[in-house]
Amino acid sequence: MSVEEDTVNQGRLLATVRGPQDVKRMSGEQLDILAAEIRDFLIAKVSRTGGHVGPNLGVVELTLAMHRVFDSPRDRLLFDTGHQAYVHKIVTGRQDGFDKLRQRGGISGYPNQAESEHDLIENSHASTALSYADGLAKAYALRGEKRSVVAVVGDGALTGGMCWEALNNIATSGNPLVIVVNDNGRSYSPTIGGLADHLSSLRLNPGYEKVLDTVKDALGNTPFVGKPMYEVLHAVKKGIKDAVAPQAMFEDLGIKYVGPVDGHDVAAVESALRAAKNFGGPVIVHAVTRKGYGYRPAEEDEADCLHGPGSAFDIETGKLLAAPSVKWTHVFADELVAIADERPDVVGITAAMAEPTGIAKLARKYPERVYDVGIAEQHAATSAAGLALGGLHPVVAVYATFLNRAFDQVLLDVAMHRLPVTFVLDRAGITGPDGPSHYGMWDMSVFGVVPGLRIAAPRDAVTLREELREAVAVDDAPTIVRFPTGTVAVDLPALRRVGPVDVLAESARTDVLLVAVGAFGQLGMEVAVRLAEHGYGVTVVDPRWVRPVPAELVELAAGHRLVVTVEDGVRVGGVGDALAQAMRDADVRVPLKDLGVPADWHPHGTRAQILADLGLTAQDVARDVTGWISGLDAQPVEPARPDEAAAKN
Ligand SMILES: Cc1ncc(C[n+]2csc(CCOP(=O)(O)OP(=O)(O)O)c2C)c(N)n1
Numbered sequence: 001m002s003v004e005e006d007t008v009n010q011g012r013l014l015a016t017v018r019g020p021q022d023v024k025r026m027s028g029e030q031l032d033i034l035a036a037e038i039r040d041f042l043i044a045k046v047s048r049t050g051g052h053v054g055p056n057l058g059v060v061e062l063t064l065a066m067h068r069v070f071d072s073p074r075d076r077l078l079f080d081t082g083h084q085a086y087v088h089k090i091v092t093g094r095q096d097g098f099d100k101l102r103q104r105g106g107i108s109g110y111p112n113q114a115e116s117e118h119d120l121i122e123n124s125h126a127s128t129a130l131s132y133a134d135g136l137a138k139a140y141a142l143r144g145e146k147r148s149v150v151a152v153v154g155d156g157a158l159t160g161g162m163c164w165e166a167l168n169n170i171a172t173s174g175n176p177l178v179i180v181v182n183d184n185g186r187s188y189s190p191t192i193g194g195l196a197d198h199l200s201s202l203r204l205n206p207g208y209e210k211v212l213d214t215v216k217d218a219l220g221n222t223p224f225v226g227k228p229m230y231e232v233l234h235a236v237k238k239g240i241k242d243a244v245a246p247q248a249m250f251e252d253l254g255i256k257y258v259g260p261v262d263g264h265d266v267a268a269v270e271s272a273l274r275a276a277k278n279f280g281g282p283v284i285v286h287a288v289t290r291k292g293y294g295y296r297p298a299e300e301d302e303a304d305c306l307h308g309p310g311s312a313f314d315i316e317t318g319k320l321l322a323a324p325s326v327k328w329t330h331v332f333a334d335e336l337v338a339i340a341d342e343r344p345d346v347v348g349i350t351a352a353m354a355e356p357t358g359i360a361k362l363a364r365k366y367p368e369r370v371y372d373v374g375i376a377e378q379h380a381a382t383s384a385a386g387l388a389l390g391g392l393h394p395v396v397a398v399y400a401t402f403l404n405r406a407f408d409q410v411l412l413d414v415a416m417h418r419l420p421v422t423f424v425l426d427r428a429g430i431t432g433p434d435g436p437s438h439y440g441m442w443d444m445s446v447f448g449v450v451p452g453l454r455i456a457a458p459r460d461a462v463t464l465r466e467e468l469r470e471a472v473a474v475d476d477a478p479t480i481v482r483f484p485t486g487t488v489a490v491d492l493p494a495l496r497r498v499g500p501v502d503v504l505a506e507s508a509r510t511d512v513l514l515v516a517v518g519a520f521g522q523l524g525m526e527v528a529v530r531l532a533e534h535g536y537g538v539t540v541v542d543p544r545w546v547r548p549v550p551a552e553l554v555e556l557a558a559g560h561r562l563v564v565t566v567e568d569g570v571r572v573g574g575v576g577d578a579l580a581q582a583m584r585d586a587d588v589r590v591p592l593k594d595l596g597v598p599a600d601w602h603p604h605g606t607r608a609q610i611l612a613d614l615g616l617t618a619q620d621v622a623r624d625v626t627g628w629i630s631g632l633d634a635q636p637v638e639p640a641r642p643d644e645a646a647a648k649n
Pocket of ligand 1: 055058081083084124125126153154155156157158182184186187188291307351352353375377402405
């Protein structure tokens with residue numbers, strides 16, 4: 001074993017890094033060793049916890065160079081999305097935290113203000129960093145503070161409209177600001193570029209390869225000033241072929257351009273950053289990197305370069321250790337293909353997440369019927385409106401948290417035009433390790449106010465298939481079908497159906513109507529069993545369609561002494577709130593208790609841990625409900641069954 005390998009294996013150099021100043025002191029040779037040690041460290045740690053592997057392996061040298069040229073936290077380093085900030089965490093003294101990365105009580109998978117003064121933005125939704133940077137630079141200019149602002153943004157994030165809006169403003173304001181474009185040609189899959197056909201296009205793209213070979217030569221000719229923003233961004237997406245010979249770039253906008261620079265050459269990146277820092281106005285530093293660099297399973301992973309394995313994986317192969325299971329996403333993906341087989345008008349849209357949302361399955365069978373619009377959820381919604389106006393039925397598959405971005409588009413562009421667009425919200429509710437910004441807990445409240453929009457929350461695979469079919473059968477309004485993350489819940493057949501509402505359990509006594517939303521069906525059943533032990537009768541129902549509130553649900557409520565709702569979404573404006581309002585409107589004076597997620601920022605952890613923290617376990621709910629019902633009346637009277645109650649009205 002060579003001395004160098006030995007050092008790398010021991011991680012000796014890395015152990016000396018307690019803050020950015022330690023990296024600043026290192027020689028070029030040491031930096032190379034450090035970069036290798038960081039890669040070893042990242043792979044070893046993240047393989048145990050899951051997390052963003054590929055993106056971080058790609059920015060090791062970039063991050064080291066940034067910390068050498070700039071003086072964080074006085075200078076502000078902003079990471080767009082923030083999933084690629086692990087190296088930044090390592091450099092800023094958080095190595096020890098990596099044993100509990102993304103775990104309850106451990107460090108976050110994103111920048112986090114509470115963790116470090118070196119972290120500033122922690123939203124983790126893409127394409128925002130340039131806007132933050134614009135504002136920060138303006139603030140420092142107005143306050144007369146001499147501090148650099150540096151934003152790192154991926155070529156994937158650059159497909160988001162906010163980046164373009166920010167660039168226009170950054171150019172006009174002229175404030176000093178460094179934009180580092182981390183161009184690895186990929187979002188999850190190759191950036192935009194389509195699906196099956198294009199999954200391996202990047203590596204075969206001669207322009208991209210050429211850049212990696214020639215960047216050092218090109219660096220001598222920088223900075224370039226000239227062509228308008230569109231051309232540059234276009235070049236970025238194409239793999240920079242055009243940018244290798246750029247003249248007059250950004251002239252129209254007044255943003256200097258430096259690059260392309262080999263993002264895995266610390267010295268080259270450093271020299272570009274120093275030039276940018278000293279320029280005194282907005283500068284783009286275009287760094288070409290490889291996602292997953294230095295780790296074969298990531299570099300060779302065609303799907304997403306090991307973008308973010310959700311849990312522990314085998315270091316040799318990069319494959320997850322957990323036994324594969326059928327996920328909600330798989331059920332959706334299969335059923336969508338089955339529907340598309342029957343309905344040629346059904347098309348799919350993804351916002352740069354074809355594989356994670358399952359739309360990729362449809363794309364493999366019908367590539368011409370799937371549109372990857374980039375990280376552009378707002379555009380996805382209005383483009384879907386256009387598709388619907390053109391006679392198609394689009395199914396827009398996004399994570400629940402990301403549709404928040406497109407509220408106005410869903411409201412006016414889709415719903416006001418009464419257009420048949422189905423939004424499929426994966427990872428709805430509490431998701432877990434990605435933390436507060438990734439919780440899909442707002443959808444039922446936020447989209448619950450959209451006139452005409454119907455929301456379904458399936459409880460298992462059977463109802464997911466069924467409700468998806470019902471959704472795409474709606475031809476005069478948008479629909480949402482939302483389901484949680486992870487393994488699909490076990491099938492829970494209904495006893496009977498009242499209107500759209502499934503009755504899952506009932507007893508001779510009608511003390512409590514338990515409205516179990518979506519995947520909480522099973523929890524409802526367990527609560528019923530526990531309450532039966534106390535002599536109380538619980539009717540467990542799954543409304544299936546939670547918006548608009550089914551009239552049958554209100555009628556059922558009228559026949560019970562207490563209504564309890566349990567939902568995987570914020571309580572404010574949630575299903576419980578909506579049912580309470582419907583009951584008030586119908587003069588149904590049965591008390592209602594709504595259990596759900598408080599409108600707050602909930603920490604990361606596993607989904608089960610966070611739900612337990614929120615009291616959303618069968619045990620907790622049963623205890624609460626027992627307390628409420630026993631408190632209602634010491635001598636419970638047996639109320640009439642719902643049909644009798646309805647007859648009386
Ligand atoms: C608004 C929004 N939509 C989707 C995502 C999910 N997402 C996280 S990272 C990512 C790809 C980012 O690609 P890029 O910016 O090029 O960074 P890379 O991972 O390639 O380093 C996506 C789509 C997100 N974070 N925010």
